[in-house]
Amino acid sequence: MPGMPGVDAVTQRARELIPPEGVITDVARLRTYECDGLSHYRVVPALVVIPEDAAQLAGVVGACAEHGVPFVARGSGTGLSGGALPHAEGVLVVTSKMRTITAVRPDDQRAVVEPGVINLDVTRAATPHGYYYAPDPSSQQICSIGGNVAENSGGAHCLKYGFTTNHVLGAEFVSPQGDVVQLGGIAPDTPGYDLLGAVVGSEGTLGIVTSATVRLVRLPEEVRTILVGFASTDQAGAAVSAIIAAGIVPAAIEMMDALAIEAAEAAVHCNYPDGAGAVLVIELDGAAVEVAAEYDEVERLCNDNGAFEQRLATDPADRALIWKGRKSAFAAVGRISPDYIVQDGVIPRTALPEVLKAIAELSGTSGVRVANVFHAGDGNLHPLVLFDESKDGEAEAAEEVSGAILDLCIEHGGSITGEHGVGMDKARYMPRMYDEADLDTMQLVRCAFDPDGISNPGKVFPTPRLCGEVPGRHKGAHPLQEAGLAEVF
């Protein structure tokens, strides 16, 4: 690219390291990488590289470090916070050709996988041995393990089994200097600072994971999936609280409201109960006797809270259909609205009825429709804010409602993201959750890994800072701005 000597040098190095089809400079091709799953943020990268192994990847990152060129990692490009949004003068490092499952070791319940391996493929490889990989984002059929590690992805079953961070035991990691290092290990705990813990969920700002050792979980003896219809989200919310209060930890409790049900029905004909104002998808798993006992209790608690229909999946196909309705809900909303924002916020579960009511009021006063899909068990909301971009002012109104929902979450002691990450989209909301000292402390961690600020710059933090700079006030243009490496939003 003209006028970008650093990028030219990295391109040249990449061509020496990577087969020709893995070095993309043609503008039509580059543009297909300009956005991830959050498609309204778009930046054409200066260069796309698709390495085939860790050595090639580390070589490219090393060249970036040498020439001060920013780089951004991308897996399958399904992220919903713009975390893999490219840098206009940087390199997009795509891991989609690094998709070897290096080892499946049922004996010590581990698998070793490259970052481009698709989440569901880990489970597919482990199932014949009686195991599976527990974190299951709704995009599990396509999202990559590398992206999961970067975003500390969750999913419906995280209520019982925990997030990605609870399932990654070790990683091979390329530092922003291009060094290949090992973090964590096979042992359950490693002494010293938990650097692996820092890397999981760091959204690509500390480096790139090139191999992950993940935990495999034994397939449960029995699984029961129940679809429950309620007249309102209030009733469904009360049922959720009652179930948790009874000491039952289901594998998952998911809620969808009427609008989300309508979308899912249109998309995958999941046959949810007619006329439901809310449905719960409840999954119980474990030893057969335990599941049977819990099932009776859950059934009773749902009835007590006004359930008008309860349906137990009778075979795997039935169960798959129930889950299909839930897992395709985001994209399915495309059927009932030309455009939408997927919000991701967390609240304490007990605040559910109150927050849902407030969201309904927001929707009523603004005229912006909001569909609700969420992991009810752990209070992770996914309001889908619907709009039509071709109509004047609708996008702005939707954006406003979406921001107000996050304020609601913070007011109720929650968080601005449960599992999608901060990325590009929510960097500006970070100061609403953290004060300056908190953000400065995080920045210091980042500087320890990436003093030159080249690893996914502009994400997570609202204001880019140079390492070594005194936190707090500063005068004039920021040095990173002056260097043309960043902008203040």
Place this chain on the structure above:
Amino acid sequence: MTDLGETGAIVDFGAPVEGGAFDEHRPPDAALVGDCVHCGFCLPTCPTYILWGEEMDSPRGRIYLMKEGLEGAPMTDAMVSHWDACLGCMACVTACPSGVQYDTLIEQTRAQVERHHDRSAGDRALRGLIFALFPHPKRLRLLRGPLRLLQRTGLDRAMRRTGLLDRMAPQLAAMERLAPRLGRPEPLPELIPATGERRATIGLLTGCVQSAFFPGVNSATARVLRAEGCDVVVPPAQGCCGALSVHNGREAEAQGFARRLVDSFEDRGVEWIVVNAAGCGSTMKEYAELLADEPAYADRARAFADRVRDVSEILDELGPVAPRHPLEMTIAYHDACHLAHAQGVRAEPRRLLEAIPGLELREIAEGEICCGSAGIYNVLNPEPARELGDRKAANIVATGAQLLVTANPGCLMQVASAIDRSGHPMGMAHTVEVLDASITGRPAATLMP
């Protein structure tokens, strides 16, 4: 940084921008392009994404390239190479939760490519040869003589061993390898009356490749339909349905074939038009769209399309009257993309097969992934087709089944050639051939090689 903070769908425009890749005659529909929300759920079912892991060779990426073209980007060789690499298997249409009509989009795009893209002389010649041959049953039948001679003398295998053709013309070599072992021609009479009480009157499409290379499938179809109480009408000179032309952007040619087929089945008193080749059936069900702009044909094409059924659909709907004899065998059923993804026909053939006493049906892993046949794709793009074929063959062999059953001549040829390479020989048959064996009481061994 550019475009930051911009909100909205990935497409926000109407007609194609002048100077861009597309003209105004049926450009890829901007509204359909706009339906894509960029979720990526299509990626894991796309054969080329599975092979190469590159965004441009995924449905999402190809739609993005269409969007670029609509926004004013010129049609470049790079763009065309990614659209050309699409198999048109439509697995992405099945996978898409947002209901994006990629099938329509890629057809619209391909017609534009044929109008605006300068193909190399070699590519043009190969395509010219294919379209001078495949959509013409009579010419294909002429080819049978020399082919049978090659096969009977063993010259074909000798030629393959030299690898000469592979080096000189890999696409021609691919074509030669795909040719099935030919049996005797089995011409059908114009009317085959129902056995017993008549339950339906059916017009049968005999097809091009089907009639030339798999005449046994057509006669089996006629026998099964007759046994199930159908009068079978076989209009002479019906010609090609135009599927290959539609799938390769040859719109005018396809419309010509479609008009002739509509003519030849009209006034024959048939309630249904039955097809035993998945690719043909899926195109014929879309005649209404293909001929929408032709006043003399639009309504007739719609009426025609409404009556088109795959043979498994009609047999499933009618229900069996002819008794089934047991077939003690295990079979693996392969979903042809144009039956499963394009027509949504998955349960019917399985129900028909499972109803045969003694027969055990096994599912093939990665069943939704294309075998690499994809019409003439395996001739135009032998390398990826071969990789996909090998992948499919491995999954089929892993079922341990004795017989592979599918409902499309292209798949049969592709899979047969891949299974042959794998060194695990097994029988191959069309769904109706299995039903025919069961109804007529022929032993399972007659279906085996």
